[in-house]
Amino acid sequence: MNDVARxxxxxxxxxxxxxxxxxxVSPVLIAQVRSAIEALNYRPDLGASTLRRSDRRTExxxxxxxxxxxxxxxxxxxxxxxxxxxxxxxxxTGSLDEDPSRERELAKAFTMRxxxxxxxxxxxxxxxxxxxxxxxxxxxxxxxxxGHGLPADxxxxxxxLGAAEATRHLITHGHRRIACLSDYSxxxxxxxxxxxxxAALREAGIEAECRLIIPExxxxxxxxxxxxxxxxxxxxxxxxxxxxxxxxxxxxxxxRRLGLQHTVALVGFDDFPLADLLEPAxxxxxxxxxxxxxxxxxxxxxxxxxxxxxxxxxxxPTTLIRRGSGELIPAPRALAERLAGTL
Amino acid sequence: MNDVARxxxxxxxxxxxxxxxxxxVSPVLIAQVRSAIEALNYRPDLGASTLRRSDRRTExxxxxxxxxxxxxxxxxxxxxxxxxxxxxxxxxTGSLDEDPSRERELAKAFTMRxxxxxxxxxxxxxxxxxxxxxxxxxxxxxxxxxGHGLPADxxxxxxxLGAAEATRHLITHGHRRIACLSDYSxxxxxxxxxxxxxAALREAGIEAECRLIIPExxxxxxxxxxxxxxxxxxxxxxxxxxxxxxxxxxxxxxxRRLGLQHTVALVGFDDFPLADLLEPAxxxxxxxxxxxxxxxxxxxxxxxxxxxxxxxxxxxPTTLIRRGSGELIPAPRALAERLAGTL
DNA sequence: CACTCCCCTGACAACGTTGTCCTGAGACGA
DNA sequence: TCGTCTCAGGACAACGTTGTCAGGGGAGTG
Numbered sequence: 182m183n184d185v186a187r188x189x190x191x192x193x194x195x196x197x198x199x200x201x202x203x204x205x206v207s208p209v210l211i212a213q214v215r216s217a218i219e220a221l222n223y224r225p226d227l228g229a230s231t232l233r234r235s236d237r238r239t240e241x242x243x244x245x246x247x248x249x250x251x252x253x254x255x256x257x258x259x260x261x262x263x264x265x266x267x268x269x270x271x272x273x274t275g276s277l278d279e280d281p282s283r284e285r286e287l288a289k290a291f292t293m294r295x296x297x298x299x300x301x302x303x304x305x306x307x308x309x310x311x312x313x314x315x316x317x318x319x320x321x322x323x324x325x326x327x328g329h330g331l332p333a334d335x336x337x338x339x340x341x342l343g344a345a346e347a348t349r350h351l352i353t354h355g356h357r358r359i360a361c362l363s364d365y366s367x368x369x370x371x372x373x374x375x376x377x378x379x380a381a382l383r384e385a386g387i388e389a390e391c392r393l394i395i396p397e398x399x400x401x402x403x404x405x406x407x408x409x410x411x412x413x414x415x416x417x418x419x420x421x422x423x424x425x426x427x428x429x430x431x432x433x434x435x436x437r438r439l440g441l442q443h444t445v446a447l448v449g450f451d452d453f454p455l456a457d458l459l460e461p462a463x464x465x466x467x468x469x470x471x472x473x474x475x476x477x478x479x480x481x482x483x484x485x486x487x488x489x490x491x492x493x494x495x496x497x498p499t500t501l502i503r504r505g506s507g508e509l510i511p512a513p514r515a516l517a518e519r520l521a522g523t524l
Numbered sequence: 525m526n527d528v529a530r531x532x533x534x535x536x537x538x539x540x541x542x543x544x545x546x547x548x549v550s551p552v553l554i555a556q557v558r559s560a561i562e563a564l565n566y567r568p569d570l571g572a573s574t575l576r577r578s579d580r581r582t583e584x585x586x587x588x589x590x591x592x593x594x595x596x597x598x599x600x601x602x603x604x605x606x607x608x609x610x611x612x613x614x615x616x617t618g619s620l621d622e623d624p625s626r627e628r629e630l631a632k633a634f635t636m637r638x639x640x641x642x643x644x645x646x647x648x649x650x651x652x653x654x655x656x657x658x659x660x661x662x663x664x665x666x667x668x669x670x671g672h673g674l675p676a677d678x679x680x681x682x683x684x685l686g687a688a689e690a691t692r693h694l695i696t697h698g699h700r701r702i703a704c705l706s707d708y709s710x711x712x713x714x715x716x717x718x719x720x721x722x723a724a725l726r727e728a729g730i731e732a733e734c735r736l737i738i739p740e741x742x743x744x745x746x747x748x749x750x751x752x753x754x755x756x757x758x759x760x761x762x763x764x765x766x767x768x769x770x771x772x773x774x775x776x777x778x779x780r781r782l783g784l785q786h787t788v789a790l791v792g793f794d795d796f797p798l799a800d801l802l803e804p805a806x807x808x809x810x811x812x813x814x815x816x817x818x819x820x821x822x823x824x825x826x827x828x829x830x831x832x833x834x835x836x837x838x839x840x841p842t843t844l845i846r847r848g849s850g851e852l853i854p855a856p857r858a859l860a861e862r863l864a865g866t867l
Numbered sequence: 868c869a870c871t872c873c874c875c876t877g878a879c880a881a882c883g884t885t886g887t888c889c890t891g892a893g894a895c896g897a
Numbered sequence: 898t899c900g901t902c903t904c905a906g907g908a909c910a911a912c913g914t915t916g917t918c919a920g921g922g923g924a925g926t927g
Contacts, residue, residue: 194886200884205904205906222656224657233912291614537876575884
């Protein structure tokens with residue numbers, strides 16, 4: 182910038198004025214400065230600018246996701262990016278892998294980088310650390326799961342309602358013995374979806390059976406193994422509610438291996454690519470990750486722009502998509518057992 | 525930091541030394557400073573630190589992808605993140621959407637943020653702009669496609685070999701009329717994959733037919749429409765080579781709609797989740813996006829660490845995964861036509 | 868005992884930019 | 898003509914940190 186000022190024969194401040202399109206610079210000098218910038222291939226240093234500016238904005242936000250490689254996360258990421266792009270803001274991302282210490286670590290790292298705001302899919306059970314870790318004036322938005330111990334805008338899918346709708350859908354098709362495949366119970370959405378499942382059973386006067394609730398599943402492989410085991414039991418379920426997309430895929434694989442994909446009904450929570458091309462196509466409760474990301478980004482930018490109203494909860498509705506696997510009617514028990522037995 | 529120095533009754537410089545774990549500070553002062561930091565909840569400002577430091581490192585790299593929401597990109601992203609995490613480096617991402625102007629814009633924006641390095645999936649036909657847009661000492665690595673006009677490390681899949689292998693595989697199963705579904709011809713990988721297809725035909729003494737090469741497809745919907753049209757022609761292909769994952773999915777949908785999924789063979793380039801669960805499961809030439817990301821990040825960090833050897837090309841091999849759709853043998857023409865006619 | 872050397876600590880400037888304040892020139896009205 | 902006002906432009910300090918250098922004191926050596 183010094184060089185530019187020298188070449189253009191003006192002061193540093195005038196170069197700064199031209200770069201920032203400030204008023205009250207004569208057209209002649211503007212042209213001189215512009216051509217000097219061109220000649221020297223000068224690029225302003227945003228770091229130094231941020232340091233000196235009074236608002237200390239970096240025009241960068243941080244996005245802490247479960248895993249950038251996961252389709253739900255990457256759809257959310259894309260929506261946040263699009264919303265940010267419109268404002269000239271860039272996005273720093275990190276994957277948490279359900280590790281609370283990583284959550285703290287990344288929140289700290291991004292705070293030191295002075296991100297203007299944080300969008301977090303919280304992993305730990307306690308986000309009070311954010312109050313000290315993050316600058317007081319840095320807004321935070323929680324997505325997919327609520328944060329604990331820090332009041333902040335929160336964007337959530339209607340997990341209980343969606344899971345209840347899935348379960349009710351199976352009940353409507355005549356099922357009474359419905360298994361529930363749950364993720365780690367420390368995950369908020371996993372608990373809520375299981376609650377929705379239980380509520381729908383209660384509502385229909387069906388007594389929940391512990392043995393039909395398989396908790397603490399996290400990967401497709403685990404789900405596959407447990408479903409195979411489940412269906413080999415003497416009194417197997419006629420339908421399955423899978424509370425997460427990887428688990429749904431595991432269930433599909435298991436049913437395939439047992440040849441029961443047209444016999445045991447299946448509804449999954451969270452849609453996934455190609456669900457409609459499987460045989461049978463998989464009925465799901467679809468979330469709208471793009472809308473969740475957009476909503477979160479909009480809420481964050483409102484805060485960054487100075488909105489100080491009390492934190493709000495945004496509920497993003499889920500949708501039942503009927504595709505076939507959820508509309509199978511209960512098979513006579515004998516048939517199902519015979520089929521499972523022939524494996 | 526001033527406050528910390530005052531509370532700990534030491535100079536600024538001593539605080540700086542403690543924060544950076546520099547040697548030659550007495551244990552007593554270290555403890556004082558540490559407790560002052562704790563008491564005041566002080567967090568160093570990485571921006572100011574970068575500004576002053578002699579190496580000017582931000583410990584941040586930029587990653588310009590096709591689209592963070594795309595599975596190939598997000599797998600690559602994840603690998604880059606993992607490699608970076610090990611070094612305490614963070615990742616700024618952006619989606620280019622095949623828009624060359626966006627590529628320039630983001631490269632410029634990330635340069636102004638002083639990213640330590642850039643990993644780019646280049647979109648435009650010309651990357652000479654990088655020579656001026658990016659600081660001379662900022663290393664660049666190209667992934668998935670080569671950059672033009674700037675010598676830099678490049679990580680590429682074996683597109684020609686893979687596409688040839690796919691085509692040869694179909695030929696081996698008796699196919700002679702093999703369609704090739706290509707992406708935009710301005711995309712490097714699309715051209716190379718088509719080259720591989722043509723090479724395999726030539727090698728087998730089969731004359732390529734223009735009418736069987738469908739270019740300029742980019743979305744699943746476009747591919748689906750064109751495949752349906754293709755199979756309604758009087759002289760339809762008995763096999764399809766789809767040169768990209770979205771196109772493969774479009775082809776699967778088209779074959780499904782025509783009821784030809786067990787009649788017309790299909791091999792796709794680039795694997796996709798659940799390809800193994802479709803009916804028939806889809807034979808693909810799998811890329812290894814994670815290895816590509818890892819390789820690119822490692823190359824970038826080597827440069828950041830001062831490696832000045834001439835730029836290298838890294839070829840990441842592809843693998844044929846036989847799953848069923850690519851092993852179908854040609855149906856008698858009459859049968860295929862009748863089936864297509866019954867739609 | 869004097870001298871050197873090393874260890875610890877702090878003062879100061881500088882990184883690249885912008886906020887604040889000041890000056891001078893010209894325009895305008897009384 | 899004079900005072901006042903506005904605009905263009907510059908000088909300077911400051912943002913939060915670290916590189917450089919210098920100084921003081923204690924230990925070791927001849």
